[in-house]
Amino acid sequence: MSVPDDLARAFPPDDPDTLRRLRARLAATAQAEGVLDVAYRTLDSPVGPLLLAATGRGLVRVAYLSEDHDAVLQALADRISPRVLRAPAPLDPAARQLDEYFDGARRAFDVPLDWQLAAGFRAAVLHRLADIGYGRTASYAAVAALAGNPRAVRAVGTACATNPLPVVVPCHRVVRSDGGMGGYLGGLDAKRTLLDLEARAAAEPASSPASSA
């Protein structure tokens, strides 16, 4: 046994409990001092773990696991700021509303959104999606018309496929005019799950007592 080996043991390189506490404190302090540019957390959901990320302006990204959360965080670092930390507190309202949505108890989201990852016609398309009511669907062509360019059906598909805020901005409600599901950035199973959830919840009277059934 050498002194350097003993040293390495006397000062172990990991102390998970302490580090967890220190990292949580760092996130809170960074937020309080306004130097946390992108906060994120994950949320378990019926469509798998979702990554939620926010800037000071609002929710900026929701990502499916299939989008590769590490790649999404790297893209946020590249496009917004590398000051990215796991920090649940700023995302508590969004997480709570998503939980309510997945329980069928919420039909619209009421959190500030940061649209900076969507631009141009894509942003125009995404802004129109909230017009498709909960539990309903619209065709890509109908959305193109709503966004002011009826011939831009393919562009609507692209806008949906690159929606930075899936679930919250309901691109899952856009389907093919022939009745087909179309694609979905979270996978077709996720799209079906969301549409089934909304159809089921929409079929029940919105806020009447359970005894009315």
Next chain:
Amino acid sequence: MSKQPFEAVVAAHAGTVLRVCRALLGNAEAEDAWSETFLAALKAYPELPADANVEAWLVTIAHRKAVDVLRAAGRRATPLGQLPDAPAAPEPAGPDPDLIAAVARLPVKQRHAVAYHYLAGLPHAEVAAILGGTTAAARRAAADGIAALRRSYPDTRKGADR
């Protein structure tokens, strides 16, 4: 050249910075030094060149924080170079409290050189850049520190290394 999200920097280096802070300052002050180090690093991170040695950069910041803490402690009461928390303080003991105490008794420069080379794994040239002075001086400080530990600590060690 893109820069990692800061969370990945924390994940990769949090443990190393904590063990370095503990060796420099003792457990009690180490956590504040760790927090100040990573907060300062987060602030400066966007300006860090993408090809920088992130660990050496973090240890450099930790070094400055530790010097500040030692200086403040010196102003309070303790002579400069003494640890603010005495080795005998009833803080949670590490796996080898005697060696930890022996590290705490090292002269500041040796303690820093030992921590940066043996605990952070930085080459002597990087250690020299942090401490100021030549690579040879950094190498000597680390070697002197290890030799001092070998002298002050052998009684309690389980085996001799010579």
